[in-house]
Amino acid sequence: MSHTLQDKRPSAAAPQGALSGARMPRWAPLAIAVGSAALGSLIGLGAGLDSKIQWALLAALVFVAATYLITAKVEGSRQGKNQVATSLVWVCFLLAVIPLLSLAWTTISKGAGVVDGYFLSHSMSGLLDTDEGGGVYHALLGTIEQVAIAAVIATPIGLLTAVYLVEYGTGKLSRAVTFFVDVMTGIPSIVAGLFILSTWNLMLGFGVSGFAGALALSILMMPVVVRSTEEMLKLVPNELREASLALGVPQWRTILKVVLPTAIGGITTGVMLAIARITGETAPVLLLVFGTKLINPNPFEGAQSSLPLYVFEQYSVGTDASHARAWGAALVLIAFVMILNLVARGIARWKAPKTGR
Amino acid sequence: MDTTTAPPTDAPPPPPVFDKGAPKAKKQLGDRIFLGLSRGSGITLLVIMAAIAAFLTYRAMLAISKDETNFLTTFEWNPQGEPVSFGIAVLAFGTVVSSIIAMVIAVPIAIGIALFISHFAPRRLAAPIAYLVDLLAAVPSIIYGLWGAVFLVPYLDGLNKWLDEYFAWTYIFDKTNEGVARNLFTVGILLAIMILPIITNVIREVFLQSPKMIEEAALALGATRWEVIRMAVIPFGRSGIISASMLGLGRALGETMAVAVVLSPSFLLSFHILDAGGGTFAQNIAAKFNEANGFGRDALIASGLVLFIITLLVNGAARAIIARRKEYSGANA
Incomplete structure (x- = not known):
């Protein structure tokens, strides 16, 4: 354990004069x-x-x-x-x-020790949970599809809301939206899952599907996208907007051609971080996607699997083989999330908006 | 809402008229569509929030109206039993207790880490550590749960025995049943580890904004670093610390999978937090969902509604505190 005491001079222990007190030696x-x-x-x-x-x-x-x-x-x-x-x-x-x-x-x-080409390219089809072998292909596929659908739903809504808040919003509506976006950030994922369950499944009568899970994930993703995009749009210097407007460019074109391109790096980062966040969500997937051992490439019909859900299922089985698979899937999941994070932060650094300094 | 957007904000009535004629009408059409789209998205978000509240309440009412015991005080969860009987007493207790344990552990440590990053760490270390904390906030909760169950639980058995041996007189640390450490105490510790990065991030941001002039003035007057922190940094960041803690609390209250994996649930309400058992709202939903039929699901939705309301209140309060602080510091900046 080393201490850094920058405000302390490494002077000798003995007091030199009236102005400096005794000091401990550096070691x-x-x-x-x-x-x-x-x-x-x-x-x-x-x-x-x-x-x-x-x-x-x-x-x-x-x-x-x-x-x-x-x-x-x-x-x-x-x-x-x-x-x-x-x-x-x-x-x-x-x-x-x-x-x-x-x-x-x-x-x-x-x-x-578990993750290899076989693990990544095979499903659990035809295997008992207690058997050795098997893989995460079906879960990986499910995760990617569900997250992609959620991103497609949540990104435009989140972006446009942020544009509204920063570029247009002044009144009561924008204050309400700001507040509820903040509150929405804190919604427990299981509550989002229950909401989709009570509307999509119980009221509208659809069965379990990857799409239902994606709907819940998109609810979790929207506020994150709004927040990060909002922060980025606020960083765009006002001079750019004023210059564009002064040239007679209508406001919507100013936003599309000047404001958004300036902030695009930060916005991309925010969206990717939001994707990374929902990738690891288990609870809504547990309620709505249900899990299967088979490869189901169709997110709109029937149960799918997903990586976090797979980790949970394999852990719950409780045998050595299934625990090994759980750790393997956990590693795949964490690698997936971390790569998204690192790339996102890389983009942020690379495309950081010039703030005029 | 803030000053960066001053000039181009008044869209609905067109800004000071430049000329009257065809081009303006065209502008307004494009602008109107775009404004409509973006305002529509904002309204969509509000509608979703309202719909969550409305639908959960509706399903919850269906369930609670058939509950033959008191929904708030019943100690069992038996919505498919002969006398329909389910209540949230044990769940509310477990949720609150595990979250309190998590807060008691996480908040002081988070303040410490935030101070470490903002004031104590060698400058070269500070940025990578902050980056690391950011990354840790992104680790999926199921992985924390897996780690907690496989690694933390056996590890905490020793601590449990020790606490039981020396602190049994406090009642809460009295371990009355033989069992592994799949109890509320372990859940609290795991939740503390999970919410630590989130709380740390927010507090660090606040500490980094603390006025440099005051800190330097204090140092120049001969204050030690700790005195600077106590007199300049922490008072400045107090509301930030409170709101960060509440954000973390919101996370801890709603955490599902980590709790579901670690806790061995039971419907006993016990203040002996080292006894295996208990439950939380989210954990109960995840654990009971697959065996629940239509009505059982409504009952689970009812408990989800309670969780939703609690987190709504906690988060709303946290955001209100942050918002107040923003105005305050904005006036001084």
């Missing part, structure tokens, strides 16, 4: 860290605690206490508090990093 935090790690382990060993986590917790407590006491003694209590706060912030960071690294490592190490 002090490291020394305290090593010392408290040793002490924590010793106490842990002595008390017969078998969990390494408890050792680490003890060491962390010793570290915080020792840092405070030593710094307070040498530099004064205000500096001591500062050191404790610094340590705590670092501890927070490490606490958060550990589970996240563990998550990434578990997924990659357990999934990497």
